[in-house]
Amino acid sequence: MPSTHITRPFVPIAVLVSGRGSNLEAILEAIDKKYITNGAVKVVISNKPDALALDIARKHNVPAKVLDDQGLPKISWEYDQKTIEKLHEHGVTPQEGLILLAGYFRILSPEF
Template sequence: MTRLGVLLSGRGSNFLAIAEAINNGSLRGCEIVLVLSNKADAPGIDAARQLGLEARAIPSKGIPRQEHDRQMIAALQDARVDLICLAGYMRIISPEFIAAFPNRILNIHPSLLPSFPGLDAQGQALEYGAKIAGCTVHFVDEQVDHGTIIVQRTVPVLDNDTHDTLAARILEQEHQAYAEGLQRVLSGEYRIEGRRYIRK
C-alpha cells in the first residue's frame, strides 16, 4: 500500500477529491497517512482531521525557506511517505525538498502546461483570449509548473466566461484528473523518456 502525503495551503478541494476517490474505491493501492499545511488556519487541515486523518500545520511565515522545508521533509519522512501530492500548496518547492523525494512529488495546475504557468492561470487564459483551457497533473521538478506531464484535461473557454465560472469548470476536471494521474503513477506501468510520460 503506497503511503501518501498531501501538502495544502487552503481549503484542499483536490485533497478531498483524492480522499473521496480512495474511500469509494475508484483510487486503489494507496492511503493518505499525513496532511501537512504551511498555514495553521488552512481549512484543509480541519477537513483532514474530520476524516480521521493525521494532519499538521508547520507554519512558514517568518521562517527561512530552507529551514521550513527541512521541517516539512522531516515530518514526511517520519510518516514514511512514499508519494507526495501538492493540493493547492502555495509555496515553491526547494531543490532540497525535491532531492529528498525524487520523482515522487505530484502537482496539479489549472492550465494546459506549458501554457500559463504560475499564479492565476485562469485569469491568464482569459486575458490571452485562449479558446481552450484545462488542467495538468505533472511530476514536480526544480522549475515552477514544469515537470513531466502525466494527465491533461481540456475545458472550453466560453465567450461569456468570467474568472470564477472558468475556474469552477476547470476545478471539476482537476478533481477527476488528479485521481487519474495518481492511479497511473501508482500502477508503475509507465516510463519517462526525456520529458515524455509514456504508458506501457
C-alpha cells in the same frame, strides 16, 4: 488464459496544502470510494494554521500537521527540511511514497 490482473504495491501518500482543501477532499473521496485502492493518505501538512484543508483531513481521520511559515521566504531549504522530517515521521518518503502538492502555496527548494 493467464490473469491480466496487475498487483501494484501500496503507496503511502502525503498531501501538502495551504487553503480550502478541495483537491484534498477529492483525493480522500477517491480513496473512500475505492477509485484509488493501492494508496492511503498518511498525513496532511499545511503551512497555514487556519487552512480549511486541515479540518477535511481530520474529518477523514488523517493526521493533520501545521508547519507555520509566517515570516519565512517562499523558498526555504530550512523549512523544507522540517517538512521532510514530518513526512518521514508518517512513513512517506520520495523513494517509497507519493507527495502531492494540492493547493500548496510554497515553492519547494531545489534540494527537496
